[in-house]
């Protein structure tokens with residue numbers, strides 16, 4: 001039987017930390033479905049279509065990875081996709097409480113789906129999509145934290161919103 005995991009998230013945008021989790025998750029699962037939460041009420045820096053595109057390019061070397069979107073309850077989506085596990089990365093301690101809460105709620109909602117945590121690689125322990133975007137919006141060097149394509153796309157985004165006020169409002173819509 002093929003072991004399938006859902007790796008859910010906002011991926012706004014994908015970082016090298018996410019890619020590390022996918023690569024290591026593939027050592028446990030036969031297939032990983034990277035599932036972007038579609039949330040019309042929460043506008044990100046990138047549209048869902050842009051996030052899909054960046055994930056596709058970044059993960060093209062892995063044949064057993066699929067990119068998809070979902071809305072509603074994660075466990076319902078996992079059931080629909082016949083997944084056995086939900087894969088999440090854990091960084092610093094600060095992630096723990098939220099992740100613990102979410103995993104327990106998901107377990108209460110569906111006991112058949114197991115949440116599996118992978119500790120983030122040491123190199124990525126302090127990186128997140130939001131901190132990378134924040135650094136980038138003020139011209140900080142995000143080399144090596146995101147795939148090259150993503151780095152270019154972030155730069156383009158902030159070039160489009162070039163005045164400080166526009167940048168600020170773009171970032172405020174965006175708390176990932």
Ligand code: PNS
Nearest residue numbers: 008009010011037072073074075105106
């Ligand atoms: O990358 P993120 O933003 O930390 O991902 C959060 C995500 C998408 C995994 C989480 O918000 C989620 O699963 N949302 C779907 C609704 C749901 O099932 N919530 C958990 C139980 S109430």
